[in-house]
Amino acid sequence: MAMRYLAGPQQHASIATNQIMLQVIYACAPGIAIAIWYFGFGILLNILLASLFAVAFEALALRLRGLSPAPQLRDNSVLVTAVLFALTIPPGSPWWLVGSGIGFAVLIAKHAFGGLGQNPFNPAMCGYLVLLLAFPLDMTTWHVPNAQLLDGQSFTPFSWNGLRQSLLASFPFLIGSESTLVPYIDGLALATPLIEFKMAGTSAILTALDTNAAVLGKAAGTGWELMNIGYLIGGLYLLYRRIISWHIPVSIIVTVSAISALFYAPNSFAIYGTPYLHLLGSATMLGAFFIATDPVSAATTTRGKLVYGLLIGCSIYSIRVWGSYLDSVAIAVLFGNFCAPLLDHLCRPRIYGHRKSRSLPAMQEQDR
Amino acid sequence: MSSTNFLHLPRQQLRRRKIFGGIKPAPHKAASLRSRIMPMPLPPQLILPINQYHGTNSSPLVKVGDAVLKYQALTEKLDHTGAALHAPTSGRITAICSAPIAGHPDNAALCIHLQCDGDDNSLELQPCLNHDQLTGFEVLRKIDAAGIVGMGGAGFPTAHKLRLAIEHGTELLIINAAECEPYISTDEALLRERAREVVIGAELLRTACHAPRCVIAIEEDKPAAIAALRSALAHSPIELMLLHSTYPTGGEKQIVQAVTGLEVPVGQYPLNLGILLHNAGTAYAVYQAVAEGKPSISRIITLTGRALQTPKNFEALIGTPVAFLLKLCGVQEQHHLTTVMGGSLMGLQLAHTEAPVTKTTNCLIAATVEDFPQPEPELACIRCGFCAEVCPARLLPQQLYSFARTHNHTQLQSYGLDDCIECGACAYVCPSNIPLVQYYVAAKQELRTLSVAREQSEHWQTRFQFHQYRTKQEKDSARERRIPTALSPVELLPTDSSPITSVQFSRQLAQQEIADAVARANAKRSSRLATDTQMPQHPAKDKE
Numbered sequence: 001m002a003m004r005y006l007a008g009p010q011q012h013a014s015i016a017t018n019q020i021m022l023q024v025i026y027a028c029a030p031g032i033a034i035a036i037w038y039f040g041f042g043i044l045l046n047i048l049l050a051s052l053f054a055v056a057f058e059a060l061a062l063r064l065r066g067l068s069p070a071p072q073l074r075d076n077s078v079l080v081t082a083v084l085f086a087l088t089i090p091p092g093s094p095w096w097l098v099g100s101g102i103g104f105a106v107l108i109a110k111h112a113f114g115g116l117g118q119n120p121f122n123p124a125m126c127g128y129l130v131l132l133l134a135f136p137l138d139m140t141t142w143h144v145p146n147a148q149l150l151d152g153q154s155f156t157p158f159s160w161n162g163l164r165q166s167l168l169a170s171f172p173f174l175i176g177s178e179s180t181l182v183p184y185i186d187g188l189a190l191a192t193p194l195i196e197f198k199m200a201g202t203s204a205i206l207t208a209l210d211t212n213a214a215v216l217g218k219a220a221g222t223g224w225e226l227m228n229i230g231y232l233i234g235g236l237y238l239l240y241r242r243i244i245s246w247h248i249p250v251s252i253i254v255t256v257s258a259i260s261a262l263f264y265a266p267n268s269f270a271i272y273g274t275p276y277l278h279l280l281g282s283a284t285m286l287g288a289f290f291i292a293t294d295p296v297s298a299a300t301t302t303r304g305k306l307v308y309g310l311l312i313g314c315s316i317y318s319i320r321v322w323g324s325y326l327d328s329v330a331i332a333v334l335f336g337n338f339c340a341p342l343l344d345h346l347c348r349p350r351i352y353g354h355r356k357s358r359s360l361p362a363m364q365e366q367d368r
Numbered sequence: 369m370s371s372t373n374f375l376h377l378p379r380q381q382l383r384r385r386k387i388f389g390g391i392k393p394a395p396h397k398a399a400s401l402r403s404r405i406m407p408m409p410l411p412p413q414l415i416l417p418i419n420q421y422h423g424t425n426s427s428p429l430v431k432v433g434d435a436v437l438k439y440q441a442l443t444e445k446l447d448h449t450g451a452a453l454h455a456p457t458s459g460r461i462t463a464i465c466s467a468p469i470a471g472h473p474d475n476a477a478l479c480i481h482l483q484c485d486g487d488d489n490s491l492e493l494q495p496c497l498n499h500d501q502l503t504g505f506e507v508l509r510k511i512d513a514a515g516i517v518g519m520g521g522a523g524f525p526t527a528h529k530l531r532l533a534i535e536h537g538t539e540l541l542i543i544n545a546a547e548c549e550p551y552i553s554t555d556e557a558l559l560r561e562r563a564r565e566v567v568i569g570a571e572l573l574r575t576a577c578h579a580p581r582c583v584i585a586i587e588e589d590k591p592a593a594i595a596a597l598r599s600a601l602a603h604s605p606i607e608l609m610l611l612h613s614t615y616p617t618g619g620e621k622q623i624v625q626a627v628t629g630l631e632v633p634v635g636q637y638p639l640n641l642g643i644l645l646h647n648a649g650t651a652y653a654v655y656q657a658v659a660e661g662k663p664s665i666s667r668i669i670t671l672t673g674r675a676l677q678t679p680k681n682f683e684a685l686i687g688t689p690v691a692f693l694l695k696l697c698g699v700q701e702q703h704h705l706t707t708v709m710g711g712s713l714m715g716l717q718l719a720h721t722e723a724p725v726t727k728t729t730n731c732l733i734a735a736t737v738e739d740f741p742q743p744e745p746e747l748a749c750i751r752c753g754f755c756a757e758v759c760p761a762r763l764l765p766q767q768l769y770s771f772a773r774t775h776n777h778t779q780l781q782s783y784g785l786d787d788c789i790e791c792g793a794c795a796y797v798c799p800s801n802i803p804l805v806q807y808y809v810a811a812k813q814e815l816r817t818l819s820v821a822r823e824q825s826e827h828w829q830t831r832f833q834f835h836q837y838r839t840k841q842e843k844d845s846a847r848e849r850r851i852p853t854a855l856s857p858v859e860l861l862p863t864d865s866s867p868i869t870s871v872q873f874s875r876q877l878a879q880q881e882i883a884d885a886v887a888r889a890n891a892k893r894s895s896r897l898a899t900d901t902q903m904p905q906h907p908a909k910d911k912e
Contacts, residue, residue: 348783349756352762
């Protein structure tokens, strides 16, 4: 009889951490597909580049920490970070932008704090914010779908031209002469109002509304709507698979809709968008289902999750409407991360057989 | 002490309720339930631990070399925590020495080794035909004499539990047939075939503890046992309650919640609520003891696992070596990976199969790799919170885990480590394969060691101070003897001239410390009052 020491219990549920991570990536698929449809292969290039960099940095970090990389790489967590990070940066970002962002996310935001499970802040959002602070121009320059480039060439994402443009955007050193570069960058600069729209920089939305441009009717607007619906579908899949609990997404979505409905005044010049715009015209769904639910940095108690979502929802709206930053989801999630340990401490459930949840024992008579 | 929270129960309609958390693991019970409960051939040797329950206290009545008859008492209990032990068959005592016992704190215990003679000569039994007319006291006396202990797992002497229940006043007797742990099927097999006997046992237990109500609680996924119980209960005042089949509904605290909706307050027992819990197997043993006059010498054990060709339930004699039982079921040694005593979630792995069956052994799993695959390597905790969703005590296992890893004892206690019942539901759902229960057991052990160390250091500190005091006292008295008129030096403690004992000393020391502290606080307060109006206060310095 071959004896083996088994750590009980001997029976286990089937889903494993690496499976959970894969499921999260699968759940991103509808959103990614729609994003590719509207923004071209730049998105896919971002994801591929970010994943490659992420795995390399993860292996490096593990090696530096004196751990063997193979088993830990298999948990797939770094791929989730890479995909979520890639989805937040503009398609067609140059390779060094992707690399430095994901490098910060993996090396500093994740491993400097002790690796998977120890990071207090969402690594993907940390990487994104560092890029936003360091390279604001690059981070707010997006492709214009179906836009006319200056030289009159039609630019459709799925054409060979579109793919070539995406590749050139990602690897600027491939561009042979300067003549192709200049109109290309000009063409991209056209996208900035869209970005402001995406980040819900409300002045841009208002300008668009004032000039009777049907913002959501535009191809770009529809793209964002569909992308959000894609993330919503992915999020519902995660809920169905019980990989995330409903508390955080529902709390965020309810909070954002409630506040935007409260402040929305149809005929005024106030700078508040409709609830619809706030939910589907920005990164809300991605944030609510994929980013805020990152279990490591989120609150883990049931009531804590609800309050966590409430805080994030409030700050998403506040930053969009009253703040000066363009993007709000990333900052809001990091703000929630800051509060999560306190929320968990305050929202502990009542233990079986106890009257109320226990408070910390009084400080250990330190004054003696 | 009387029950306070539970006084209105007799008129209250009971309904099943949900426990906190819980999991639904694959039951794995069908294999062992295919056959009926089988009697067992006599093994060549029986190993009988003298103390069945840790903390019990019994002493042997027999010597090495004695010939004993079946049902003959082998031990007598020294106090109420003990339970008598009887010879399961006839034979000769070959040794009384330490032998390996699973689940015992030291993994070994003092055992009586009985060489079976194969004749099975027994003492005359005295069945009791009019058992329904016995008084509670008579029932209790018979249970006590039969050496019955709780068959559910803890092995607490049943008679003692009944006595405590009578003291507290019992309003509800719950017969726990919610055998929620995977692989174990003893209660289900027992109820399927001997429901009438279990019901009589429950009646006898109810008589013994004077409970007005009795409920047999069983999980709803055991249709055969439920049908048998229904017909056995046809003319009985005992109620039947079908519980949700969730692990760990059968736990002591959980079944109280599932049946009554009440929670056992921390630091208390169901008895404090006026609830007495007994296992269905115990009820059957009570039936045997009272109606048939048979002491507790056997119990029903599930033998299962893919390494066995014929998994089944045995009515096994106490003291049978595990290996003998496994052989009876056709164990395939080449596939046999490990033997687990108990279910797959809380069971203990047996170091070797020579360990005997005790009165609390309910299940033996001869596992293959398919039963218990090699666990995946432990990954980092991602705080997914699955564990918190299933914890029946509503703890936060993910937080406890991080505190256990950092040895944060204050937080461990504040997050309720002591409330963990070690059911393993958290580790069952953990996607990172963290053996959470092991961490908690280790942390509990650590806390226990620390508190013992603290007590000891306090003890030695007091002793040292007493030693100092005594040497000083001796020196002083020597000086006084030399110069009888000299002034006595300033004394450490206000004592009279007679030397004091160590206990008095520590009491005086404590009193003086309290007095000093009060004085310091008063001084601090008065100095604060004085300086309040003039300037921001300094932290008051203690002056000794």
